[in-house]
Amino acid sequence: MPDPASIPDDDVSIEELQKAVEHMHGVPTRFVEAVEVDERFNGEVVWQGTVKVFALTAHPSGATMAYAWSFRTEGTKRKFKAVLGVPPVDGPVMAVRASILAEEQKKRS
Numbered sequence: 001m002p003d004p005a006s007i008p009d010d011d012v013s014i015e016e017l018q019k020a021v022e023h024m025h026g027v028p029t030r031f032v033e034a035v036e037v038d039e040r041f042n043g044e045v046v047w048q049g050t051v052k053v054f055a056l057t058a059h060p061s062g063a064t065m066a067y068a069w070s071f072r073t074e075g076t077k078r079k080f081k082a083v084l085g086v087p088p089v090d091g092p093v094m095a096v097r098a099s100i101l102a103e104e105q106k107k108r109s
Contacts, residue, residue, distance in 0.1 A: 012070050012078065014052060020080040021054050021068045029054040029066065035092040039100070047100060051092035054082075061086055067095030 014031050021029050032053040039047040054066045065085030070078045083095035 017052050017068050017070060017080065018054060020070070021066050021082045024080070024082045025056065025059060025066060025084065027059045028057040030057075032065075037092050037096050039093065039096050047096050051095060053092060056084075059084070067092050 014034075018029055018031055032055050034050050034052050037047065037049060037051050038045065049069055049071075052068050054068060056064055056066055061084060063084040063086045066082050067085065067089070068080065068082040070080045073079050081099055083089055083098055085091075085095070089095050089098050
């Protein structure tokens with residue numbers, strides 16, 4: 001069974017998520033699309049949900065896209081994730097994989 005944090009409650013509006021992305025990365029964004037992602041490892045679901053894709057304007061890293069989602073942590077609190085579209089992240093699936101890898105590395109350090 002996947003960690004509950006890996007299955008987002010997709011109940012925030014696109015506008016709320018967009019504000020979070022703009023706050024995290026400090027540049028204006030424009031919503032592009034929502035993409036369903038079903039990430040599995042050895043046949044088990046490790047992450048499942050909708051990734052919102054935003055176009056970025058003038059990000060210092062040169063990234064032109066960000067991939068974002070949120071999930072409930074405890075009570076009504078939410079955690080927002082926004083992964084920049086810089087190599088090797090080239091789309092929503094890679095953004096989810098990069099986020100999972102970063103979380104696993106945090107646990108080990």
